[in-house]
Amino acid sequence: MLPPEILTLVIVLAVFLLGLVGVLLVARGKKPKTTYDQTRDADDQPQSGGVAVAEEGEETLTVERPPAEDLDRVEQAEVVEEIPVAPTVEKPEPVQGRLARLRARLVKTNNIFGKGLLSLLSTDDIDEDVWDEIEETLLLADLGTDASMELVDNLRDRVTIEGSKDPAAVKQMLREELIKLIDPTLDRSLDDDRLGTDPSVMMVVGVNGVGKTTTVGKLARVLVAEDKDVILGAADTFRAAAAEQLTTWGARIGVPTVRSDVEGADPASVAFDAVAAGVENEVDVVLVDTAGRLQNKAGLMDELGKIKRVIEKKAPVREVLLVIDATTGQNGLSQAKVFSEAVNVTGIVLTKLDGTAKGGIVVAIQRQLGVPVKLIGLGEGADDLAPFETEAFVEALLAE
Ligand SMILES: Nc1nc2c(ncn2[C@@H]2O[C@H](COP(=O)(O)OP(=O)(O)OP(=O)(O)O)[C@@H](O)[C@H]2O)c(=O)[nH]1
Numbered sequence: 001m002l003p004p005e006i007l008t009l010v011i012v013l014a015v016f017l018l019g020l021v022g023v024l025l026v027a028r029g030k031k032p033k034t035t036y037d038q039t040r041d042a043d044d045q046p047q048s049g050g051v052a053v054a055e056e057g058e059e060t061l062t063v064e065r066p067p068a069e070d071l072d073r074v075e076q077a078e079v080v081e082e083i084p085v086a087p088t089v090e091k092p093e094p095v096q097g098r099l100a101r102l103r104a105r106l107v108k109t110n111n112i113f114g115k116g117l118l119s120l121l122s123t124d125d126i127d128e129d130v131w132d133e134i135e136e137t138l139l140l141a142d143l144g145t146d147a148s149m150e151l152v153d154n155l156r157d158r159v160t161i162e163g164s165k166d167p168a169a170v171k172q173m174l175r176e177e178l179i180k181l182i183d184p185t186l187d188r189s190l191d192d193d194r195l196g197t198d199p200s201v202m203m204v205v206g207v208n209g210v211g212k213t214t215t216v217g218k219l220a221r222v223l224v225a226e227d228k229d230v231i232l233g234a235a236d237t238f239r240a241a242a243a244e245q246l247t248t249w250g251a252r253i254g255v256p257t258v259r260s261d262v263e264g265a266d267p268a269s270v271a272f273d274a275v276a277a278g279v280e281n282e283v284d285v286v287l288v289d290t291a292g293r294l295q296n297k298a299g300l301m302d303e304l305g306k307i308k309r310v311i312e313k314k315a316p317v318r319e320v321l322l323v324i325d326a327t328t329g330q331n332g333l334s335q336a337k338v339f340s341e342a343v344n345v346t347g348i349v350l351t352k353l354d355g356t357a358k359g360g361i362v363v364a365i366q367r368q369l370g371v372p373v374k375l376i377g378l379g380e381g382a383d384d385l386a387p388f389e390t391e392a393f394v395e396a397l398l399a400e
Pocket of ligand 1: 206207208209210211212213214215236239242291292293351352353354355376377378379380384
């Protein structure tokens with residue numbers, strides 16, 4: 001039999017050792033925070049941690065919430081990342097040659113413009129009345145007054161100097177003058193590469209209903225077709241269905257969407273979280289959808305500037321794409337002006353060109369803003385967005 005003091009010591013020691021073993025077991029059970037240490041690719045293993053929400057079968061991304069002070073008094077929104085299960089991930093159509101496939105749509109709607117011009121230029125004697133009619137046709141196609149006058153003047157000079165009445169030669173001159181007006185030297189490429197640790201951040205802006213959300217979805221497909229890793233940010237927190245719509249676009253091609261479940265959440269906060277997720281997960285591009293806003297509402301335009309400033313606490317915004325509905329004609333021009341004053345617009349996306357004979361708006365908008373048309377929307381189909389190519393566009397305008 002052990003003396004009572006020794007027995008007490010043994011019991012105390014045993015209790016201490018058991019406690020120690022317990023603490024070690026709990027500590028081992030905790031998962032360390034994981035981050036990507038390489039560029040993220042479609043075949044990477046799912047990650048966990050942060051505030052990501054994922055259900056069975058979904059990919060999970062790490063989202064580190066930014067400290068409140070980083071958001072410059074931006075209200076914190078409850079942001080979740082959601083990737084609905086997509087039964088099969090679609091493979092978007094290659095970008096190369098898209099305009100060739102969609103050309104028929106441009107030809108169809110701009111047929112009157114092209115045919116009208118060419119028949120006027122085929123007349124034996126192109127007198128002042130004919131030149132007036134040519135100018136009128138150009139104005140009707142939304143080319144704008146300055147550009148229409150410039151084109152007519154240049155064409156008239158060439159026809160006079162070169163003295164040709166051959167319709168094929170005159171058509172060639174018209175083609176060359178149109179190409180010159182649209183300016184094939186403008187850089188229409190998208191700045192879509194990672195720079196160091198920063199993904200390329202692109203904001204998509206514009207008035208209501210022009211096709212912003214659809215454009216973000218289609219653009220994500222263009223980027224995925226070019227092997228880019230993409231994250232979408234649903235900063236259109238105004239229209240309830242927009243986040244859902246965007247999530248669906250993303251899920252179809254395996255691209256995650258950062259969104260908020262709080263209706264009317266602060267768009268700057270959602271945009272920040274999307275970019276933060278993009279940085280942490282080392283994606284190439286973060287595409288941020290924004291709510292449609294009227295260009296005459298100063299508060300809404302200020303909000304756009306704020307979203308950009310907040311994003312830039314994390315990474316620079318490399319593209320601000322202004323979406324303009326081609327069917328709205330001259331109205332699109334005034335929108336373009338106001339938007340470019342609020343945020344530095346780097347490119348135009350001209351949507352719904354399949355539904356208008358006013359292809360001349362391309363020229364008018366570029367001249368007004370000094371910003372190139374980078375993409376054109378030619379239908380409601382998922383792959384009906386094409387990079388703008390000057391020569392192919394002019395060919396389609398003048399097709400017979
Ligand atoms: N025909 C045609 N329809 C298009 C094109 N682009 C978008 N649309 C349609 O335009 C409608 C509006 O598109 P959305 O993407 O919801 O527009 P939005 O600008 O996000 O709208 P708000 O969020 O309300 O401002 C949808 O029915 C689209 O399918 C296009 O190039 N051609």
